Amino acid sequence: MQENLNQMAKDNAQSFIEWFKELMNYSLFNLGESNITLGLIITLSVSFIALFVITEWIRRFTVHKVLKRYQIDTGTKQSIGTMIKYFLILAGVFSILQTNGIDLSAFGILAGALGVGIGFGLQNITNNFISGLIILFEQPIKVGDRIEVGDVSGDVIKISARSTMIVTNDNISIIVPNSQFIDSQVINWSHNERKIRFNFPVGVSYKEDPQKVKAxxxxxxxxNKGVLDTPEPDVLFEDYGDSSINFNLRVWTSEYINRPKILKSQLYYEIFRRFGEDGIEIPFPQRDLHLKSGFENMSK
Structure with missing residues (x-):
């Protein structure tokens, strides 16, 4: 009795295995000389998922472990890591397809179909992808840069194949297509180094001593702790205004690149306080009204 049960279990297991093999070998379609089966689709899917996971791990390891030992800025590290990831994905895709016996010559047909698709509706996607590669190689912008493009101003936190993510001072993430950085004018506040100069206008009354104001x-x-000592700040006598003599306070900073209004506010608060202590008058716009003769007769 026990032997019969064991034999039935073996037969059922064998039947299941045969059924599973038939299912995995079930032909879905042909691609060139390659027979695409359900099992092959599952194998390719798992392989591609593993490829993307492994390449992302390699990218992070390269950026945070290998390149960390060298004096390279963060944006360049991210660009190198991303380029390595794209190269490994491209090599891995062809390797997986060849290993599983896929006829790569059949992809010529797919490439032609893709070309037609690009001609009809994928121009923007292709343009953004190629622009992303140009950005990674030429590095007009890098992760960590403070930039302005169009009406968008913020810090670059991620550069991907299709778009670049920018975070504003209000902690709002803005996704900008890569092509906009190639086709439009881009202001990069920290392209060479994270040190820039700001100009803050200050006006005082004509009766004040310019040398005292400058001091x-x-x-x-x-x-101010946010102002660099080197290069040191300076003050320019800008011009003679309608109601004031105008100066230009020029300061260098590396801390407030992404917060210029904060630095401006700090300086203006302190300037207003010091002007009050030293009796420096800050004028307000004045206008003289001249009435033509005969105006009173007209009003009567």
Whole structure:
């Protein structure tokens, strides 16, 4: 009795295995000389998922472990890691297809169909992808850069194949197509180094001593921790305005590249306080009204 049960179990297991093999070998369609089966589709799917997971791990390992040992800025590290990932994905895809016996010559037909698709509706996607490669190689922008493109201003936090992610000072993420960085004018505040100069206008009354005003502005700038000592700040006598003599306070900073209004506010608060202590008058716009003769007779 027990032997019969064991034999039945073996027969059922054998039947299941044969059924599973038939299912996996079930032909779905032909691609050139390659027979595409259900099992092959599953194998390719698992292989591609593993490829993307492994290449992403290699990218992170390269950026955070290998390149960390060298004096390379963060944006360049990210670009190198991304290019390595794309290269490994491309090599891995062809390797997986060849290993599984896929006839690669059949992809000539798919390439032709893809060309037609690009001609009809995929121009933007292709343009953005190629622009992404140009950005990674030429590096007009990098991760960590402070940029302005169009009406968007913020820090670059990610450059992908199709788009670039920018975070504004309000912590809003904006996705910008890569082609916009190639076709449009881009202002990169930190392309060479993270050190830039800001210009802050200051106006005082005509009765004030320009040398005293300059001394106060220089003192305020040098006391601010966000202002660099080298290059040192300076003050320009800008022009004679309608109601004031105007100065230009020029300061260098590396801390407030992405927060210029914060630095401006700090300096203006302190300048206003110092002007009040030293009796420096900040004028307001004044206009003189001249009435033509005969105006009173007209009003009567």
């Amino acid at each position: 106060i502005l220089m003192e305020v700038a040098k006391k």
